[in-house]
Amino acid sequence: MEKDQKQPYVVSSKSRVAVAINAASKTGEWIKSKVGDHRQLNIKTSSQDLVTEVDKGAEQMIRKLVQTYCPGDEFLGEESAGIGAEASANAVDAVKDAEYVWIVDPIDGTTNFVHGFPYFCVSIAVAHKGEVIVGVIYDPTHDELFVAEKGKGAYVHGNLMKSADHATLNESLVATGFPPSTSVELKTKALTDILPKVRGVRNVGSAALHLAYVAAGRIDAYWEIGLNAWDLAAGALLVAESGGTVTDVANNPYDITVRNIVASNGHIHNELIQQLHNSGLNA
Numbered sequence: 356m357e358k359d360q361k362q363p364y365v366v367s368s369k370s371r372v373a374v375a376i377n378a379a380s381k382t383g384e385w386i387k388s389k390v391g392d393h394r395q396l397n398i399k400t401s402s403q404d405l406v407t408e409v410d411k412g413a414e415q416m417i418r419k420l421v422q423t424y425c426p427g428d429e430f431l432g433e434e435s436a437g438i439g440a441e442a443s444a445n446a447v448d449a450v451k452d453a454e455y456v457w458i459v460d461p462i463d464g465t466t467n468f469v470h471g472f473p474y475f476c477v478s479i480a481v482a483h484k485g486e487v488i489v490g491v492i493y494d495p496t497h498d499e500l501f502v503a504e505k506g507k508g509a510y511v512h513g514n515l516m517k518s519a520d521h522a523t524l525n526e527s528l529v530a531t532g533f534p535p536s537t538s539v540e541l542k543t544k545a546l547t548d549i550l551p552k553v554r555g556v557r558n559v560g561s562a563a564l565h566l567a568y569v570a571a572g573r574i575d576a577y578w579e580i581g582l583n584a585w586d587l588a589a590g591a592l593l594v595a596e597s598g599g600t601v602t603d604v605a606n607n608p609y610d611i612t613v614r615n616i617v618a619s620n621g622h623i624h625n626e627l628i629q630q631l632h633n634s635g636l637n638a
């Protein structure tokens with residue numbers, strides 16, 4: 356009896372969502388307290404690709420919570436995965452068949468965090484045998500918690516989210532991003548081609564927030580080329596659970612190896628994919 360009482364408390368798979376919410380909100384509050392107060396700014400692949408001690412500390416906080424409550428689960432975090440596209444792809448490959456893997460971006464939007472531009476978030480997903488089953492995104496500046504569980508819908512502040520209803524590109528507000536890993540020519544061609552065809556184009560600098568905003572119906576679609584699993588996994592589930600569509604740019608269904616993302620309200624998906632193909636984005 357006494358021995359049992361000393362066993363660590365291990366959550367069931369259902370409660371992984373509770374651990375993810377707890378980790379995202381605690382870590383997000385700490386990150387917010389560090390805006391304007393980071394000490395080390397290190398460059399990863401270029402001066403557009405940054406990391407601070409806050410990114411690393413935040414990842415450690417989340418890792419410790421996962422180890423405490425879900426020992427045995429695998430962990431894939433941006434700051435421990437290795438730098439560069441190849442290292443990222445290898446890190447995803449190593450865990451994609453795991454029973455449970457936590458896919459974590461401790462700060463999505465690090466450049467914004469460094470500059471005090473108030474759009475960054477914590478992104479935490481759990482995949483079961485490669486399928487994302489939990490997605491939690493917390494934006495501490497706006498105190499917005501986005502939560503999705505596979506088959507149970509997507510919520511913000513506890514309210515069910517539904518992606519937007521707009522049926523054509525010309526009535527749609529869309530978003531994209533410009534990660535340093537992708538060719539300037541491809542990014543700008545897609546952007547200049549689509550600008551006259553949509554209501555507007557936004558870029559807040561965080562892939563995870565763009566996906567959360569598609570789920571919330573605030574924007575109709577989002578695409579970006581050259582991202583990593585941790586930027587996308589939680590947000591992809593939010594979009595799918597809010598009734599939207601998530602694929603790669605070739606229109607294959609989303610999985611955790613996807614790097615070129617197209618997420619939409621569903622109604623404009625094919626029109627957007629065609630538009631991107633016409634601009635030379637097709638693989």
Ligand code: 2AM
Nearest residue numbers: 404463464465532533534536560561562
């Ligand atoms: P990050 O802040 O976690 O690095 C902005 O266009 C998006 O691109 C952000 O979600 C950002 O995530 C991501 N990003 C930034 N640098 C990147 C890089 N070198 N490779 C891939 N994605 C990157």
Ligand code: CA
Nearest residue numbers: 433460462463
């Ligand atoms: Ca990051």
